[in-house]
Amino acid sequence: MKQKKTKSVIPGFGLSFGVTLTILSIVVLIPLCSLVVFSARLSPSEFLHTITTTRVLKSYWISISTAFVASAINAAMGLILAWILVRYEFPGKRFVDGLIELPFALPTAVAGIALTHMTTTQGWVGKIFYDLFRIKIAYTPLGIVVALIFIGIPFVVRSVQPVLEKIDIQYEEAASLLGATRRETFWKIIFPEILPALISGFSLAFARCIGEYGSVVFISGNIPYETEIAPLMIMSKLQEYDYASATSIALVMLAIAFVILSVNAILQSMVSKRVSGIA
């Protein structure tokens, strides 16, 4: 019924819609149009040439692979963190719960220099790893992964936590009365319930990590072909005022992010269809 209602008795639509559209236009729509206009002017051959140079391809690979590894680690750790925050009582629980949000709130550049300085071969942590295992963290892909883990921590926790809280204890009781052990109940009943949220959290973290710049740029060392991430490629093209190349690289990155988020959206709608019964 509400859908068909054309006129609302509540006033203020014109004003609020006008303000919304004006600000949206200035901040998002016009800039987006100019990106589209500029992209349309790129010559296809130039575009292809830019994005297929080895250095650029390598930077995509580094961005995607490190983001994937970091997000996978965060998916596992995020699940554990969400689980302990929802299911257990322990001292300092509120503190841990608040702390999860730190990566959202701490400026990325601050996180970046702290993580870098800690993990160089002279740093607090880097020294231990270097002396004991001859492993370098800063200025290697491992360093990028470390920075991206930091950035991605809240995503999985915050998407799994509310779902886990809502699971009715009846499901677990039902499974237990039918003879399931705790482990069987977890994998057969609880895990399928939280899997969509886990995938969603993973995708958001993955997409965010691919585009991350501030925390990574310090720790990566920006060695071409080794630790140069795609956002940095855009940055260096911009510094050379090579807007065409920068835009080409950016378009591919936008496409990658779009694919990740679309795959997630498709998966989620498949799940919600199954659960809500609209088949």
Add this chain to the structure above:
Amino acid sequence: MNLRKDSGALKWTLIIIGELFLALFLILPLVFIVRTSLEKGLAVYFKSITDQYAVKAAFLTIKATIWAVVVNTIFGVCAAWCITKFAFHGKKILSTFIDLPVTVSPIIAGLIYVLTFGRQSFLFPLLDRWDIEIIFATPGIILATIFVTFPFISRELIPVLTAQGTDEEEAAALMGAKTWTIFRTVTLPHIKWALLYGVVLCTARAMGEFGAVSVLSGHLRGKTNTLPLYIELLYQGYDFTGAFAASSLLVVLTIIILILRVWLEGRGNKDADIRK
């Protein structure tokens, strides 16, 4: 019988794994920042944070943050009001555009503004004629900050307003209340905690934005440096104490924000419970 009570060993193993992980990735860097900034003594620390360029950068950060909060609050309230109180075509597209900025890499956000307001833009002749400088200047930094925090407030308000429905506003409107009265007396009490919460999140992100601002600043020391950019500059100049001293200021702000966040969330939930 508590079905959810796992055996002590499993429970504590998981808790310890979780806490160690957080200690290593979150607490240690914070401690490290504070420790490094104080390495050369308090005198050097205070000299670093009162350096005129540091102060100027801090002011620019504050300025950009205030702009972002004000613009996004106005936008967020209007957008949330439109989306939740009225039925119109294109609602879904509108929501998508509002959420778009946070899914875009900050570097790309910066790039988009360079393309829009830079020398090669179709808008450039206009801007040039009116002598408006946007990129590599303060307006660019403010715009970039607004962009990266764009949906933060509307996103907090929309769920609250959706849950609240339109009955109360309709009732007020039928009794003859005007827009502003309805908003102030009926809607605002519902959203005040969510709004504050959104403002806190927006502030956090605005003061720390690096990538987009970095593209648009042109790094004019003292003129278009925000605190995070200033930190980068110091760090790359091997002034580690200075970089970490400036960072420690942001760490303090971050901690305040986290505490506010937890408090506001608690207040908001309490109010929501009462309304139930």
Add this chain to the structure above:
Amino acid sequence: MTVNANYLELRHIEKRFGDFHVSKDVNLSIPKGRLVALLGSSGSGKTTILRMIAGLETPDSGEIVIDGKVVNDVPGSERGIGFVFQSYALFRYLTVYDNIAFGLRLKKASKSEIDDRVHELLKLINCEGLEKRFPSQLSGGQRQRVAFARALAPNPQILLLDEPFAAIDAKVRLELRTWLRRMITQLGITSVFVTHDQDEAIEVADDVVVTNAGRVEQTGTPRELYVNPKTPFVAQFIGNTAPIDNYDKFQFFDSVGPETRAIIRPEFVSVSKKGENRQFVKSAEEGVVEDVVFRGSSLEIKVRVHDVVISGVRSVNDPIIEIGETVDVFIYRLIIVDGEKIVLQENKSLRKESVVI
């Protein structure tokens, strides 16, 4: 009754949740094959009793006995029970087939055994062809039946149902009640279900256990409870009752004890128009009609007699009574409250006339 006749027994069960005393010396004996309703308002402790039988809660003291064995320390999954949850708790990510097969798979039954059993149950619950569906693609009634089948799959000796009809809309509910009763009688499985709806308990169950504030008030067949309530609570809870504070105002009833409280049911009361020729008009009292409510198949007449408003039923075929009319009211019987006991008393003139006849 001998001990062996009772398949399921609860002996002196005590249970507290913190300060809340949910079960106070609960004793129950349920013979094999009976269908029993635990009836009570919310907070009366009925669900806790069911959950303790299932092993989802542990009593603080007392014994739960199934088939002669004390099962307090036996996990729920090994007590031979099936449990149908209030909101069914069907596993949303498993198909109907997998839901029903869940318990069998955990018992390591062979593939063909599982297949046979699932199809047998699907046939029983009239859901053949739905095995590939997910719970969300079923109607409320189908979900309930699948939950029923899932509980029955491992061949339990006792079936427990927590508010089995609460989540279903009124129309389907009546249908399902009859279905469930038929199904359980056909299977001959000892069953206990919890409900707050007396109609449901009376219609479906062989025996009803009335619970109140953590205690079992009375156990008996629906008819026994209705005709012969043992406590004021049961008298008031069963049937459509109304309390009367001063029954001594009414003629033709002897007072019992010092208290003057009584409980009256509309079917105890006959309301007739002045001049309408009815039995016992002589011993009727006069009242003024306050309200006439149409109840579908009958009329409920609210009459003020001696400054007390009592309700009576009247057939729709009887002459119409208007509000404000003065009518004759005859009360056949009253349930008189005497402390914790109750006395059912018939109208004195009724006794006299029966003597005359």
